[in-house]
Amino acid sequence: MVEETVKPNIAEDGKLGLTECVFILIGGMVGSAIFSLSGLTILEAGPASLLTWSIAGIIMLFHGMLICELSCIYPQSGGVYVFPRKAFGGEKGRFLGWLSCWGSMVTNIIAIAFAAIYVGTYLSVAFKWAADYQIPLAIASIMICLVFNIIKFKTAGKLNNTIVGFLLITILVYVFACFLSGKYEISGFSPFFAQGIKGFNGFISAIPIAIIGYSSINAMAFMVSDVKNPGKTVSKAMFISISVVIAIYLLVIGATLGLITSEFLIKNEGMRFIPLFAACFTKMQNMPWLVDVVSIASVIALMTTMNVCVSLNARTLQASSQDSMLPKFFGNNNRNGVPAFAALITSLFAMIVALFPKITLQIVNFGAIFNLFTIIITLISLIEARKTSESKQAAFKAPGGNALIILILLILIGCNITSIVTGGKDLFLFTIVFWVLGLSVYYCRALWVNKAQKGSES
DSSP states (O other), rough: OOOOSOOOOOOOOBBOHHHHHHHHHHHHSHHHHHHHHHHHHHHHGGGGHHHHHHHHHHHHHHHHHHHHHHHHSOOOOOOOHHHHHHHHHHHHHHHHHHHHHHHHHHHHHHHHHHHHHHHHHHHHHHHHHGGGOOHHHHHHHHHHHHTTTOOHHHHHHHHHHHHHHHHHHHHHHHHHHHHHOOOOOGGGGGGSSSOSGGGGGHHHHTTTHGGGGGGGGGGGHHHHGBBSSHHHHHHHHHHHHHHHHHHHHHHHHHHHHHOHHHHHHHHOGGTOHHHHHHHHHHHHTTTHHHHHHHHHHHHHHHHHHHHHHHHHHHHHHHHHHHSSSSSSTTTOOOOOSSSSHHHHHHHHHHHHHHOOOOHHHHHHHHHHHHHHHHHHHHHHHHHTTSHHHHTTOOSSSOOOHHHHHHHHHHHHHHHHHHHHHHHOHHHHHHHHHHHHHHHHHHHHHHHHHHHOOOHHOO
């Protein structure tokens, strides 16, 4: 018979405390968004982009609280598979769990590849030699993240604390350099609302862009079996980390806005995706070392985000394997107590995608479709989970009832729908192919189980 439950992952003494969880979440959120997408929000909203990033952070905090409640109801890692699987139960739960799992796997692999591609891009800004090695650098960065995910989880958490700490220092160096450069102009903040290309409402239209910067807020909820006292730790880690990240984003954008404006980005299209570098190149020539600092910070930020995505995907694969959706070896832990084979498979597929840096935009839109499916299934699972007896014993409950779930669903669907609709026929063709592939895995597994059951009965 197929096992109905998904097993916990590691022993209590190997689990993560509040500090490690906070640093993992900060590292996951402070990724490429602040170094690239912040420029697009400045372009659309001007100084009001500060409001954009604040509002986006609050929206994702509420989303995080909903997922945190689910993780308290079902405290097992691999949440995107576990949540619908256990909330709906039976074959319906397994089917929805697999759809959610498949969407998450594709999304994370694409996110890893996207970040890896930009490792070479950011390094080439400061170091000319790196311009010819974008793909090798992308592959190398994925391999480093793989190493992080096959050592002891507690050890990896401590190393991550050090790396994220260094990242925060480099970001603060940039911020203070901007404010103290003597080139900082407060006049760049006027007019506050009408400066961007989208006019007065620009700060609202740019919210979907900013939301991407907080997308890893749920990471610990999806790795909840690896957390000490998850009922309290996960929710606290979310509140602390997103507060820190919002502050970081506002400092960086505030520092940048005093040196470059939306008008500058309108005239210099090539600078829109590298606003921090644009500030260094145009106003900070007297500090040539600052370009190196920004490059190092951006690469570290990308690597920490990649590391979280590999961890999430490995535990999702492990959870589905423990429910017999995938071969058992996907669910096996190595001697360090982590799903090393699942991390290896994730990394190999990400390396393959990273071989095609010229189709980065198409890759991102492709990932957005699968991510949206996972979001919808996961949040609907909470509505169903609240009907169960396990819900009454949950250590954390999100406010707002089901109305908050529906509101967050509508907001997140609205934030993703534009990139999906404008993706083109190739995007939809590849989407259909991958969904057919995912459904084929599910139905092949169902045929195998039925055959095995008939064999045992005979």
